Amino acid sequence: MIPVQTTHDDAPDALKGLFGEIGDLKRVRSAGRHGTVATRLFRAAWSELVAGAPLPEVARRITAQALAAARLGDIDRPLLIEAGLPAAEVNGVLCRAVEEISAPVPEPLRSALVSAIAVPGPGRPADLPRFVGQLEDQPRAGVTCPGRPRIVLEPAENHAEHCLVVAVYGVILAPRYGADPATVFLAALAHHFHNAGMPDSGFTGEMLLGDHLGPVMQHFVDDALGSLEPGLRRRVAEARECLADAETPEGRAFHAADVVDRVMEIAQHLRSASLTMDVVLGDMALVHDGPVKPFHDRVLAEMRIP
Incomplete structure (x- = not known):
């Protein structure tokens, strides 16, 4: 089981x-692999769930893989094995990545995630519910407000990416709210079921639909739920009950994760737009130390770059 604790001592900032x-x-891609890392982790999570893997194990494993990928990108277990690394060395690389990035994660969850990255996932079925591909293809609306023009931000994230990231945030935030991480994880994976068939028109479209919003959304939620086998369908429906409000621990953990991702996604676009060469060359050391750095510096100075 993923550990649950009720302490609020850890500063969320x-x-x-x-x-x-x-x-x-949501933005990390590599040659020969479909979509972003976030998209593929969303697909992997549903693959494991459809195959019958225990929900707590899936939540722990996918969250650990997201942590490792945040530092390693697409250098993952299959690639390292293909390159000929022994299993123990592969585990060492992955565990170091999770340990390095997870310092802010409270114990005992942090240790559980480090352990989880060392356990290979199960084999996955070829067939996935139709909603998985639909959510991968469905872009998010951008910034909308009733009565105002839409602000379109490109490249737009898709709903699979958003759901996966909220699910991972939810697992990490669950201890702060005394919530069950597995329930929060599953609720987040399924919280945009309606957008599998319903294009995202944002807050503006929701307000214009008015009283029709609920029935329209429910139609597509029911369609997605109907594609799952009865046991998993029931578990997903139960997990989704926490979406209605923030009155339960699971509801608070989910809504905290959701709002953080929605706002930080916009912050990422703003950060990119305000990036300066001082940050790139200074803080990030684009021209980094090495035997040819003096030559690099001389070339840039001669050409007056930047």
């Missing part, structure tokens, strides 16, 4: 940097 790195998995 310590998690901001960690969440920023996890959120960037």
Whole structure:
């Protein structure tokens, strides 16, 4: 089981940097692999759940994989094994990545996630519910407000990416609220079921639909739920009950994770737009130390770059 604790001693602002790195998995891609890391982790989570893997194990394993990927990108277990590394060395690399990034995560959850990254996931079925691909293809609305033009931010995240990142945040935030991490994880994975078939028009569209919003959303939620086998369908429906409000521990953990991702996604776009060369060359050491750095510096100075 994923440990649950009820302490509120850990300052949530310590998690901001960690969440920023996890959120960037919506933008990490590599050759020969479909979609972003976040998209593929969403697919992996549903693959394992459909195959019957225990929910707490799936929540722990996918969260640990997200933490490792936040530092390693697409250098994952299959790639390292393909490169010929022994299993023990592969585990060492992955565990170091999780340990390095997870300092703000409270114990005993942190140790549980470090342990989880060392356990390979189960084999996954080829067939997935239709809603998985639909959510991968469905872009988020951007910034909308009734009566105002939409602010479109490109590249737009998709709903699979958003749901996966909220699920991972939810597991990490669950101890703060005394919530069951597995329930929060599953609720987050399924909280945009309606957008599998319903394009996202944001707050503006929801207000214009008025009284029709509930029935329209429920139609597509029912369609997604109907594609699951009865046991998993029941578990997903139960987990989704916490979406209605923030009156339960699970509801608070989910809504905290959801609002953090919604706002930090916009912050990422603003951060990119305000990036300066001082940060790139100074703080980030784009031209980094090495035997040819003096030559690099001379070339840039001669060409007056930047």
